[in-house]
Structures are given as structure tokens and as C-alpha cells.
Amino acid sequence: MPTASTATPRLTAKGAATRRRIIEGAAAEIRERGAASTTLDDVCARTATSKSQIFHYFPGGKEELLLAVAAREADRVLEDQQPHLGKLASWQAWHDWRDAVIARYRKQGIHCPLGVLITELGRSTPAAQALTAHLIDRWQAALRAGIRHLQDTGEISRQLDADRTAAALVAAVQGGVTILMSTGRISHLEAALDTSLTLLRTTRN
């Protein structure tokens, strides 16, 4: 699936690989020391590239690089939920996904790499908003497909609006994560996922 961080149609294979190496190196550097205090020199040193190479791939400099790193971190949010998120065809798959989400965020704790970048870019800037909206849309589409599977097999009510139910699930996870990041407690994320799945199951035709 093409995403913002890999959509580089005009690059050669070698160029795309270099661009990817810069993004991965910058992402690692930012995870270690934060977005504000990471300089382009740090990224050059870590990725063995020159400043002119960085500006070749990211003409907008640090801000454009941060946006590409944010897109990479957004991809990672979904990748960390795979393979479960992509094949929510049974209750077992849904519960495996639930466990993967809990494990991911338990490990992540109160520091969110994507949140750090969005804050640095300015959460209300159009670029940051578009990036977040794109992540949410993809997340919701995957959950919607899973809900339709359950509807097709008669596991849950066909009267539910699959898209809105998926939107509610994304919100539930996002809220649980926000509360985890704000309080250090994972119990709300667990309650949100478990309650949502339990209630969905109740609608069985």
C-alpha cells in the first residue's frame, strides 16, 4: 500500500533507498533525543549522508524531513497491529488484534513518537492535520472491513453502520491511548477495547 513516506515516484531505486535511509535514521535519532533537539547535522552523522544530499531529498529542510518521519511513524502505528488488523475475519482474529494493540501501547508507555513529531510540526498546521487524518482513515478502513466480515458471517447485526462503528472503535482506541499518555494507566485502553468487542458481540442477529 503506497503511503506518504514511500510515495517517491520520481526517484531511482537507489535514490529511494537513500531517502528511506535518511528517514529511518532521523526517526531513530528523534526517538532517542526528541524532535526539537535533533539537527540536520545529527541526521547526517547518523546516516552517513551529506547536508546537500539531505536537501536534495528534502528541499524544505528540517520541516519536510520531520513530516516524512511523521508519515513513517504513522505507517508504523498500523504495521505494529499487523497481521491482525488486515484480517479481522473472526472473533479470534479480533481478540488477537486487541492483544496486539494492548501489547504495543503497554510497551510504548507515555511517550508517543508520532505525537512528539505532530507537536513539533504544530498540531493545527494543515500538513500535520492531513497526516493524522490519513492515518485515521486507513485505520478506520481496516476496522470497517473487519466489521463487514463479522456482519457477512452473521456474527454481529447487519443493521450496524460499519463505517461509523469503525470510527467509534478508532476513537475508543485513541482515547485509551490518550489517557495512557496522560496518566500512565492502560486500564482505559483495555476497558475501551473489551467493552467495544463485548457490546458488538451482543448485537448478534
Added chain:
Amino acid sequence: MPTASTATPRLTAKGAATRRRIIEGAAAEIRERGAASTTLDDVCARTATSKSQIFHYFPGGKEELLLAVAAREADRVLEDQQPHLGKLASWQAWHDWRDAVIARYRKQGIHCPLGVLITELGRSTPAAQALTAHLIDRWQAALRAGIRHLQDTGEISRQLDADRTAAALVAAVQGGVTILMSTGRISHLEAALDTSLTLLRTTRN
């Protein structure tokens, strides 16, 4: 109900009133110009108090004042949901609450006064985490009482764990608000509330 912003047992009535005036003035100033750029001098000017008065009520200076303002903004999050949040005894009351929450956040848009303060205090500091946890606990308690009402009157299943269901609802609202703040879209908050209420209703015994 006593809250962090009003718990001043050692003050005279006049002292408590002055302290409250400082907090309200600082809250208004911060809503207008942000937490980082509001100085104690700004608060003095706005509230017609002297610097020494401010330090009398807030010996810790700006940080202690910011914490008191954050507690005030947290109170306001719940006040804005009243009287509905305090009497969730029927489906009608729940739907009125739903409408009040949507209206409140639609009006607030992408800028959250409490979020601004929590960010300024440092979201992972113990004081900020305790304040957020206290807000969530009170919110959850009010929703739990409402869920128990619906269980007592047979409107929803008695088998639901009222506390975890309330935790899931708080997460759903919080997630919808976070998505609103990150994308400008209120549709997830609406989907989260509507889906939660619809699914709860499905559990009717």
C-alpha cells in the same frame, strides 16, 4: 463537591475570594494569549493584585498558579456537561448529555484550554498526571452512576461491569475529542457517542 481549585481550607472567605479571582483572571488571560507567554505581571494587571499577593496565594509562583488554573479548567470540563452529567437516569437524559458534549466540543474546536496547560506543565510530570487522573476519575464516576441507573431500571443488561463500561465511555469521548483536535473533524466524537449509546441499548435484558 470540593475540587483541587477550591480546596483552600486555611484561607478566610475574603482570602479564598481573592485566590479565586486570581485563578479566574489567569485562566482568561491564558485562554487569550497561551500559557507560555502569560506572565505573572499580566495576571497582576488583569486581576488588580500585587505580585506579593500572588506569591502569598501561590508560593510556588507561576507553576503553582498554572496548576491551579489547570484544576479550574478541569472543573469546567465537567461543569459544561451539567446538569446532564449529574442525572443520567433515563435514555432522554443520556441523549441530552450526548448533545451537550457535542455542542461543547464543537464550540471549543481544535484548541483545548486544559490541554494547553497540561502541555505547559509537562504532560508526564506527576502533578499534571495526577490532575488528569482526578478529572477522569470524576468523569467516570458520574457516567458509572448513570449506567447503574439504567441497570436498576432494566434498560440495559445487569451483567455489564458498570465501572469498566464507564471507563470505556470516557475513553470514547476522549478519543473523539483528540481526533477533533488533531484533524478538525467532529464526526468521530459523534460516532463514538452514538455507537456507544446504541450498543448499550442493545444489551437490554
